[in-house]
Amino acid sequence: MTTIPNSPGIGLRLAHLAQMVTTRPPAGWLEVHPENFLANPHAAELLAELSTQYPISVHTVGISVGSAGGIDRLHVQRIRELVDQITPVFVSGHLAWSTYGAEYLNDLLPLPYNEETLQIVSANVDEVQNTLSIPYLIENPASYVGFDSSTMKETEFLRKLVQHTGCRLLLDVSNVVVSAHNMGFDAHQYIDDFPADAIVEMHLGGFTPEGDEATPGAEVWIDTHAAAIAERSWDLYAYTVRRWGAKPTLIEWDNELPSLATLLDEAAYADRVVAGIAREAAHAKAR
Numbered sequence: 001m002t003t004i005p006n007s008p009g010i011g012l013r014l015a016h017l018a019q020m021v022t023t024r025p026p027a028g029w030l031e032v033h034p035e036n037f038l039a040n041p042h043a044a045e046l047l048a049e050l051s052t053q054y055p056i057s058v059h060t061v062g063i064s065v066g067s068a069g070g071i072d073r074l075h076v077q078r079i080r081e082l083v084d085q086i087t088p089v090f091v092s093g094h095l096a097w098s099t100y101g102a103e104y105l106n107d108l109l110p111l112p113y114n115e116e117t118l119q120i121v122s123a124n125v126d127e128v129q130n131t132l133s134i135p136y137l138i139e140n141p142a143s144y145v146g147f148d149s150s151t152m153k154e155t156e157f158l159r160k161l162v163q164h165t166g167c168r169l170l171l172d173v174s175n176v177v178v179s180a181h182n183m184g185f186d187a188h189q190y191i192d193d194f195p196a197d198a199i200v201e202m203h204l205g206g207f208t209p210e211g212d213e214a215t216p217g218a219e220v221w222i223d224t225h226a227a228a229i230a231e232r233s234w235d236l237y238a239y240t241v242r243r244w245g246a247k248p249t250l251i252e253w254d255n256e257l258p259s260l261a262t263l264l265d266e267a268a269y270a271d272r273v274v275a276g277i278a279r280e281a282a283h284a285k286a287r
């Protein structure tokens with residue numbers, strides 16, 4: 001089975017697809033949104049070609065595991081067909097909901113963390129995993145609001161979800177930074193509480209501070225994936241790697257897309273962070 005190295009990968013967007021095929025730069029692995037390829041057979045063909053050289057992770061944005069009405073089976077079946085074509089190492093998606101009946105909403109919407117939601121999400125994740133025949137990775141969301149009906153912390157909810165379904169987790173470190181700022185919790189404590197045994201991939205993405213309409217002078221941080229990785233995210237990433245070890249890490253940049261070279265530079269920086277921590281550990285052992 002192909003594996004993903006514990007080195008950084010980059011998000012492959014359609015704008016960079018042709019350049020990737022012709023230049024084959026030294027990226028550790030690639031992550032794609034299947035929704036970009038399902039209705040684009042030519043792009044899917046190029047991706048299949050790249051998949052012979054690069055390990056691929058498939059990151060869905062259209063599977064709504066938080067929907068009480070169940071998932072869109074046809075959509076998951078179409079993702080299964082792409083999975084059969086490119087044999088990815090991972091398939092992942094968000095802990096959120098984004099469909100209402102037959103309608104697709106443009107946002108990843110938050111969920112209250114309680115037993116009722118846990119039953120709904122567990123049933124949907126089971127169905128996704130049965131259809132894909134591969135463990136599904138669930139990603140912690142960037143949060144902007146909480147719910148009075150939540151009875152457990154997000155980390156506890158994720159731990160129970162792993163126990164119920166056997167799914168694995170994608171830890172988005174930048175989402176932790178964004179949520180900690182917006183919701184007023186301690187990001188390091190969140191990392192300490194995270195069900196680390198289940199982490200198989202990490203994300204780092206850029207966010208955008210905006211004025212908070214409800215509180216003049218305050219800022220809301222928006223998970224835009226439209227900027228370089230912030231210093232705060234690099235710091236929390238280093239903390240996470242020291243705490244739980246290095247994992248395949250993706251540089252996520254979807255909007256105001258930079259050049260492929262800039263993406264590769266960000267990935268190389270992540271590599272240096274991990275290498276620096278490994279050196280530190282080796283020194284400490286030698287002492």
Ligand SMILES: [Fe+2]
Nearest residue numbers: 172203205252
């Ligand atoms: Fe992410």
